[in-house]
Amino acid sequence: MNSPLAFLLTPVAKLGGLTIEALFHLGSYSILLFRALFSAVIPPWRLRGIFKQMETVGVDSIFVVVLTGLFTGGVFTLQVIYGFRMFSAESMVGPTVALAMCRELGPVLTALMVTGRVGSSMAAELGAMRVTEQIDALTVMAADPVKYLISPRIIAGVLMLPLLTAISDFTGILGGYAVAVAKGVDPGQFVARIQENVALSDIVNGLIKSGVFGLILSSVGCYMGYFTKGGAEGVGRATTSAVVISYVAILISDFLMTAIMF
Amino acid sequence: MSAPTVKVRGLYKSFGPAKVLDGIDVDLAPSRINFIIGQSGGGKSVLLKHLVGLLEPDSGEIWYDSRQMVGRSRHDWDALRLKMALLFQDGALFDSMSVGENVSFPVWIRGLAAKEEAARRAKERLRELDMADAFNFRPSDLSAGERKRVALARALIMEPEVLFFDEPTTGLDPLLSEQVDELIKLTLERTGATLVVVSHDIPATLTLAHNIAMINNGRIILSGPPEVFRQSDDPAVRQFLAGEAEGPIGFLD
Numbered sequence: 087m088n089s090p091l092a093f094l095l096t097p098v099a100k101l102g103g104l105t106i107e108a109l110f111h112l113g114s115y116s117i118l119l120f121r122a123l124f125s126a127v128i129p130p131w132r133l134r135g136i137f138k139q140m141e142t143v144g145v146d147s148i149f150v151v152v153l154t155g156l157f158t159g160g161v162f163t164l165q166v167i168y169g170f171r172m173f174s175a176e177s178m179v180g181p182t183v184a185l186a187m188c189r190e191l192g193p194v195l196t197a198l199m200v201t202g203r204v205g206s207s208m209a210a211e212l213g214a215m216r217v218t219e220q221i222d223a224l225t226v227m228a229a230d231p232v233k234y235l236i237s238p239r240i241i242a243g244v245l246m247l248p249l250l251t252a253i254s255d256f257t258g259i260l261g262g263y264a265v266a267v268a269k270g271v272d273p274g275q276f277v278a279r280i281q282e283n284v285a286l287s288d289i290v291n292g293l294i295k296s297g298v299f300g301l302i303l304s305s306v307g308c309y310m311g312y313f314t315k316g317g318a319e320g321v322g323r324a325t326t327s328a329v330v331i332s333y334v335a336i337l338i339s340d341f342l343m344t345a346i347m348f
Numbered sequence: 349m350s351a352p353t354v355k356v357r358g359l360y361k362s363f364g365p366a367k368v369l370d371g372i373d374v375d376l377a378p379s380r381i382n383f384i385i386g387q388s389g390g391g392k393s394v395l396l397k398h399l400v401g402l403l404e405p406d407s408g409e410i411w412y413d414s415r416q417m418v419g420r421s422r423h424d425w426d427a428l429r430l431k432m433a434l435l436f437q438d439g440a441l442f443d444s445m446s447v448g449e450n451v452s453f454p455v456w457i458r459g460l461a462a463k464e465e466a467a468r469r470a471k472e473r474l475r476e477l478d479m480a481d482a483f484n485f486r487p488s489d490l491s492a493g494e495r496k497r498v499a500l501a502r503a504l505i506m507e508p509e510v511l512f513f514d515e516p517t518t519g520l521d522p523l524l525s526e527q528v529d530e531l532i533k534l535t536l537e538r539t540g541a542t543l544v545v546v547s548h549d550i551p552a553t554l555t556l557a558h559n560i561a562m563i564n565n566g567r568i569i570l571s572g573p574p575e576v577f578r579q580s581d582d583p584a585v586r587q588f589l590a591g592e593a594e595g596p597i598g599f600l601d
Contacts, residue, residue: 130459215442223440226400226433228426229457
């Protein structure tokens with residue numbers, strides 16, 4: 087296209103190209119996710135593989151989740167106390183921290199931490215297997231790579247994220263408690279107000295959200311790794327995209343779910 | 349099925365605008381060493397991936413004896429793959445597993461034997477290839493030649509009737525290359541399988557092969573026993589055998 091019109095149409099064509107590419111990825115992602123979920127429910131189940139992934143996703147992430155929870159709850163309390171002092175409402179710090187942790191900060195921060203830790207390594211591991219032909223080798227040996235590699239990772243993501251989030255919720259409130267008490271809030275008041283103002287649904291909805299985040303971060307990590315192209319450089323790209331796309335998807339889906347749930 | 353005849357008819361494959369396979373016809377003889385040669389990027393590996401079902405052609409047919417495989421389901425391919433093995437260029441050993449687990453993997457993943465029995469068979473295969481000591485090693489602890497032998501042990505454990513080799517000697521030193529060539533000959537003697545070797549190692553091709561097919565620009569330009577190639581007047585064949593840069597095979601087409 088060398089006409090003057092080409093100059094005007096280039097951005098439109100670019101936008102069209104991007105849209106097609108995005109739809110293409112969304113389509114192949116959906117197919118892969120469906121295949122992974124489908125082969126997760128039909129036997130034989132590879133329990134050993136699932137437990138191994140649960141250890142990687144869950145147990146190995148506990149330390150970083152505890153640290154994140156503790157300090158987030160702490161700093162949140164520090165900031166909130168400053169505001170609440172103006173109204174002499176320090177006793178309401180407890181439920182404020184607890185609600186923030188259970189409904190929002192616990193699920194989201196846990197998901198973001200685990201994405202950085204585990205989602206990226208899923209993409210890197212599967213990507214390395216792809217470029218060294220290990221995934222092709224599985225296929226040629228009549229072992230379905232989706233069932234063998236991806237399903238256990240997604241199951242582990244969906245099961246472990248709520249558990250990690252529960253830990254994060256608890257340590258977050260604990261961190262808030264420590265800071266609040268150090269700042270002169272009555273410990274009894276802190277706990278009693280939480281009991282009065284936090285409903286079970288606040289906690290459960292947060293845990294449901296985190297299950298969805300677990301699905302997102304594991305499936306996106308696997309998708310990016312599984313379709314890696316172009317050697318070591320491709321593995322690097324897959325890892326970066328897995329983290330960035332998971333972050334964005336987690337934050338957007340968090341907004342949508344929160345709008346529906348609460 | 350005993351060692352099958354593999355026939356390819358009119359195989360076409362394009363990646364975007366690039367025509368990689370442009371009407372391939374080739375016969376791979378049972379219980380023989382069949383070589384597929386040609387320049388790098390000329391479509392050899394793509395053809396190989398079609399033969400094992402990793403790629404789906406745009407059109408054409410692939411026959412294993414009387415079974416046409418193009419367009420078949422994964423289930424049908426998996427049934428065929430029970431008697432098929434591919435030795436990947438770099439071995440494609442699973443680095444999350446030990447050598448022993450790698451070799452026994454094809455057996456236990458299909459639930460064909462208990463883990464102990466699979467391990468016993470793996471040990472036996474490794475012993476035949478002089479790698480018994482490596483049973484508990486990690487693939488990353490091995491040299492390139494050792495990895496190749498472990499990969500061959502893994503390929504042989506299911507007693508395949510068709511065995512594919514993807515550039516088995518590329519990246520190995522001359523001594524190791526010769527060992528791998530010996531292994532290929534030995535494999536034929538032991539298994540009587542249909543062997544298909546994709547290679548650009550000319551000396552090995554001319555000494556080992558029973559049949560050779562040469563690919564250039566996505567077509568088979570010549571096929572037959574090594575004598576046919578030695579006597580060929582085709583300039584592209586002559587150029588490739590002599591390993592010269594000047595001639596009809598260009599770098600940029």
